[in-house]
Amino acid sequence: MKIAVCIKQVPDTEARLRVAKNGRWIEEEDLPFVINESDEYAMEEALQIAERSEGEVVAVSLGPDRVREALRKCLALGASRAIHLSDDAFGGGDAMATGRALAAALAPEEFDLVLTGSQSDDEGFGSTGSVTAGHLGWPHAWLVMGVEVEEGGKSAKVKREMESGMNEIVRIQLPAVLEIQAGLNHPRYASLKGIMQAKKKELAQVGPADLGLDPSTVGAAGATVETLSVAFPESGGGAQMIEGDPASAVAALVEKLKKEARAL
Amino acid sequence: MAKIWIVVQHRDGKLHRMSREAVVAGQKLAATLSGSAEAVVLGHEVDAVADELAGFELAAVHVASSPSLADYTPGAYSAVLAAAVAAHGPSHLVFAHSYQSVDYMARLAQAVNGSLLPEVVGFDQEDEDLVWRRPVLGGKLQARVRIVGPEPALISVQSGVFPADEAIDGQAERRELDAAAATMDREILGIEEVAGEHVDLSAAGAVVAVGRGIGGADKMGIIEDLAAVLGAEIGASRPVIDSGWLDRDRQIGSSGQTVAPKLYVAVGISGAIQHLVGMKGSKTVVAINKDGGAPIFSVADYGIVGDLHEVVPALTAAIKEASD
Numbered sequence: 001m002k003i004a005v006c007i008k009q010v011p012d013t014e015a016r017l018r019v020a021k022n023g024r025w026i027e028e029e030d031l032p033f034v035i036n037e038s039d040e041y042a043m044e045e046a047l048q049i050a051e052r053s054e055g056e057v058v059a060v061s062l063g064p065d066r067v068r069e070a071l072r073k074c075l076a077l078g079a080s081r082a083i084h085l086s087d088d089a090f091g092g093g094d095a096m097a098t099g100r101a102l103a104a105a106l107a108p109e110e111f112d113l114v115l116t117g118s119q120s121d122d123e124g125f126g127s128t129g130s131v132t133a134g135h136l137g138w139p140h141a142w143l144v145m146g147v148e149v150e151e152g153g154k155s156a157k158v159k160r161e162m163e164s165g166m167n168e169i170v171r172i173q174l175p176a177v178l179e180i181q182a183g184l185n186h187p188r189y190a191s192l193k194g195i196m197q198a199k200k201k202e203l204a205q206v207g208p209a210d211l212g213l214d215p216s217t218v219g220a221a222g223a224t225v226e227t228l229s230v231a232f233p234e235s236g237g238g239a240q241m242i243e244g245d246p247a248s249a250v251a252a253l254v255e256k257l258k259k260e261a262r263a264l
Numbered sequence: 265m266a267k268i269w270i271v272v273q274h275r276d277g278k279l280h281r282m283s284r285e286a287v288v289a290g291q292k293l294a295a296t297l298s299g300s301a302e303a304v305v306l307g308h309e310v311d312a313v314a315d316e317l318a319g320f321e322l323a324a325v326h327v328a329s330s331p332s333l334a335d336y337t338p339g340a341y342s343a344v345l346a347a348a349v350a351a352h353g354p355s356h357l358v359f360a361h362s363y364q365s366v367d368y369m370a371r372l373a374q375a376v377n378g379s380l381l382p383e384v385v386g387f388d389q390e391d392e393d394l395v396w397r398r399p400v401l402g403g404k405l406q407a408r409v410r411i412v413g414p415e416p417a418l419i420s421v422q423s424g425v426f427p428a429d430e431a432i433d434g435q436a437e438r439r440e441l442d443a444a445a446a447t448m449d450r451e452i453l454g455i456e457e458v459a460g461e462h463v464d465l466s467a468a469g470a471v472v473a474v475g476r477g478i479g480g481a482d483k484m485g486i487i488e489d490l491a492a493v494l495g496a497e498i499g500a501s502r503p504v505i506d507s508g509w510l511d512r513d514r515q516i517g518s519s520g521q522t523v524a525p526k527l528y529v530a531v532g533i534s535g536a537i538q539h540l541v542g543m544k545g546s547k548t549v550v551a552i553n554k555d556g557g558a559p560i561f562s563v564a565d566y567g568i569v570g571d572l573h574e575v576v577p578a579l580t581a582a583i584k585e586a587s588d
Binding site: 011013014016017019026037094095096099121122123124125126127128130131133134135139140141142143157159161162163165166167168169170171172173182183186223224225226227228229230231232233239240241242246247249250251253254256257258261263264 | 547566
């Protein structure tokens, strides 16, 4: 099996966020970035499928220069090579613009399977994989909780999360785009040997012209939605914030829970 | 003129609860844009759902019926809707932000070359622009967003922001949509219940819910102690479950259980909207988190900013003392 994994680099969910000066997005300077959580699970799933089928995994990502660090990590985990969609024209895209660019990068390679996470932890459109599949003309499945490639590699049994605690099992013809839900496996750590080998592996950089794309159809120019501003919700809202050292704060809290809220 | 299509989801002949909220969103959008709202239902033998929709104030209820639409597949649903969009030219398609809708709306947006805006929590008319609001960065921030791409715009509405009881009743006429394009793009082999769905948190009088901030399965002792003195069940946000620190049957939120206890203590939970929809019916909410800007504090009644590893044992001791 030849498998592509599309990953996104996002701010570490534990990081303290600040709104950028222009108010349109968060301040990215000094912000720690990591591989998006559900994409890490997609990477692990791809490695496991490739190991069973003696296949290869190619890591793909779109973003600024810092993304190379995330792709290097994928190479250290076991990807054989990486493709970086690297050009200012790709910046500021939404799911529609990014899906178009990713599809153009994936189409010439004849992959059997494309895996990606279900949702990014920053913009959270949950749609880029499905848009990519649409451009490729392949089926897709979102919130995938299990993948079993069937004999011959022409189809896969896919477990998909539904509402109200149910899973659906479907058979999908390959090639397909499967959007992996966090929690379906246990992502591995890179070994020292893997990290050393990663330095020698190919990390290709491609721009819109390499992919036959008109720059006005990708990035901010090709996006269908524009973020005007971001802001923290009003702090506290209705919450009474109880100050003080832990011992006095909890004493005050217990008092309020008994007398005001009558919750104890 | 704006023509808003509300594309609904249904099960066992009944409208999905979130689709009722989508009807409200669609009606409000139509009023704001001085346009019309129409409902669209796909399925096989869906007369009961069509009748239910006909009781709302809508310009029409469009029905696409085919055996190939009896079970949901993104291939058949998006193909039928793409043909319908081409034939009727709606300006907006409004969906519930449900697992099923999100699964195919992006594909449909690509097929009709429209605009795509998932998970909105509201909109405002600002001068000439319609500005939408949606959570970003796990709900830590809210973004103001404008649609700049071509029509139609496909929009999904997060649960709990357009109250279902605000739907305006009326009488709508039923029309049939061409369902000839319905071709299933997969074989449905079966449906299974997620293993271990046996802890019922919905009836609990008190819940201590733990988030990623706890830091590991080996740190769970202080949570168990607090739950014990409160007589509470233990719940968790999704990252805790995905990390394997607690069983999946303890997950609270849009992909887990919905709870409404008398007392809800959120420990180390930042409050992503997917979690909030599962607990905001709780009577009294206490939040303990090291980040004072965490969105959980916006739904809490009482908040303590601090290190949960210090605050939680202190709280357990204080409650024990108060009840002795």
